[in-house]
Amino acid sequence: MAPDLATAWLQRGALRYERGALPQAQADLQQALTRGAPAAQAHYDLALVARAQSDASAARNHLRKALAHHPDHAEARALLARLTAQTEE
Numbered sequence: 001m002a003p004d005l006a007t008a009w010l011q012r013g014a015l016r017y018e019r020g021a022l023p024q025a026q027a028d029l030q031q032a033l034t035r036g037a038p039a040a041q042a043h044y045d046l047a048l049v050a051r052a053q054s055d056a057s058a059a060r061n062h063l064r065k066a067l068a069h070h071p072d073h074a075e076a077r078a079l080l081a082r083l084t085a086q087t088e089e
Contacts, residue, residue: 010045013045
């Protein structure tokens with residue numbers, strides 16, 4: 001894949017996440033960030049990967065970064081609230 005196609009990296013990362021190829025998804029999503037993909041979406045997708053890998057701390061960090069870039073990202077806000085509530089239980 002051409003290295004400058006940030007959106008393609010983002011989409012491939014999301015597809016790999018959906019297929020359960022978590023390390024590959026994470027790598028693609030990091031490339032997407034490096035190449036200038038929309039940071040809020042890339043961090044949200046990275047949060048999903050981290051959550052699937054049972055890394056709630058990394059997931060929360062990525063969600064906070066997603067919200068820093070796009071404070072109205074409803075899915076990121078909802079997932080962060082759920083993960084935070086689970087931590088407090």
